[in-house]
Amino acid sequence: xxxxxxxxxxxxxxxxxxxxxxxxxxxxxxxxxxxxxxxxxxxxxxxxxxxxxxxxxxxxxxxxxxxxxxxxxxxxxxxxxxxxxxxxxxxxxxxxxxxxxxxxxxxxxxxxxxxxxxx
Amino acid sequence: xxxxxxxxxxxxxxxxxxxxxxxxxxxxxxxxxxxxxxxxxxxxxxxxxxxxxxxxxxxxxxxxxxxxxxxxxxxxxxxxxxxxxxxxxxxxxxxxxxxxxxxxxxxxxxxxx
Numbered sequence: 001x002x003x004x005x006x007x008x009x010x011x012x013x014x015x016x017x018x019x020x021x022x023x024x025x026x027x028x029x030x031x032x033x034x035x036x037x038x039x040x041x042x043x044x045x046x047x048x049x050x051x052x053x054x055x056x057x058x059x060x061x062x063x064x065x066x067x068x069x070x071x072x073x074x075x076x077x078x079x080x081x082x083x084x085x086x087x088x089x090x091x092x093x094x095x096x097x098x099x100x101x102x103x104x105x106x107x108x109x110x111x112x113x114x115x116x117x118x119x
Numbered sequence: 120x121x122x123x124x125x126x127x128x129x130x131x132x133x134x135x136x137x138x139x140x141x142x143x144x145x146x147x148x149x150x151x152x153x154x155x156x157x158x159x160x161x162x163x164x165x166x167x168x169x170x171x172x173x174x175x176x177x178x179x180x181x182x183x184x185x186x187x188x189x190x191x192x193x194x195x196x197x198x199x200x201x202x203x204x205x206x207x208x209x210x211x212x213x214x215x216x217x218x219x220x221x222x223x224x225x226x227x228x229x230x231x232x
Contacts, residue, residue: 004162042206042222043163056219091162108220110162 002026004111006092012117018080021114025073025094032069033108034077035091043091049075082118089113123207128227131201137194139226141207144188151210152183153220154192156203163206163222166192197230204228 005024013019025032031050035043046065048056051072060067064083069075079086093108124142131137143152153168167174167181169190174181180193194201206225 040224042224043220044222045219048219093162107165108163110164112160112162 004092004094004109006090006111006114008114009112010115010117012119013082014119015084016081018078019082019116020076020078021090021092021116023075023077023092023111025075025092026109029094029096029109030072031095031097031106032075033093033095034067034075035093035110037089037091037113039088046077079116082116084118087116087118089115123209123223125205125207125223125226127224128229131194131197131228131230133199133230133232134196137197137201137228137230139192139194139205139207139228140189141192142189143207143209146187146209148187152181152190153208153210154179154181155206155208155220155222156201157206157225158200158203166205168210197228199230199232202228202230 004026007022011019033048034046036046037043044059046060047054047067049069052069064081065079067075067077077090091110091113093110095106095108097106122145151168151170154166155163156166157163166178167176169181169183171183171187173183181190183190204225204227206222208220208222
């Protein structure tokens with residue numbers, strides 16, 4: 001079974017530029033997550049999709065970050081304009097189900113991430 | 120939300136059992152304990168989870184104390200490939216029950232030959 005695919009693996013940009021990351025979840029997984037991982041810290045959830053809809057974006061800096069999940073499959077995360085503090089690894093994860101009564105069985109599978117360096 | 124406390128680092132000899140502790144003294148009755156690990160330059164990988172009973176799978180065993188205030192992840196025969204950061208996470212059940220994962224800093228485990 002194919003895992004979560006992310007691209008690109010690495011990206012270097014200058015501050016104030018824009019950047020986009022792409023994620024293809026495991027086939028059939030309804031829930032998709034984007035995490036930000038700053039060096040030396042654990043991943044932090046930015047946004048969670050259930051099919052096409054957003055169920056949690058409380059930690060997404062909405063003035064510069066945006067995400068979409070078209071047709072409930074692939075997703076893109078965009079940063080515009082980028083700041084120095086956005087340098088991090090951006091991880092995408094997917095799970096078969098989201099929350100509710102099945103949340104205990106919600107195993108999240110992660111991609112390898114995109115390492116972003118903002119200069 | 121229940122928080123977890125883990126030692127920042129620990130070493131383990133190859134072939135020996137690795138016992139990773141985690142404290143979660145404020146855990147609620149309906150919150151699960153999850154363990155993930157993250158090998159360098161990879162995304163986190165699910166290991167195991169449990170509510171109150173001990174659990175075992177092909178990767179590890181999870182021992183949860185009777186009062187549920189702490190747990191131990193056991194890697195029975197550590198190999199060099201088990202070198203990673205291990206995260207103990209209490210599954211947060213929000214008002215919408217989406218149960219997001221909140222990662223701490225984890226424990227850096229180094230397995231030595």
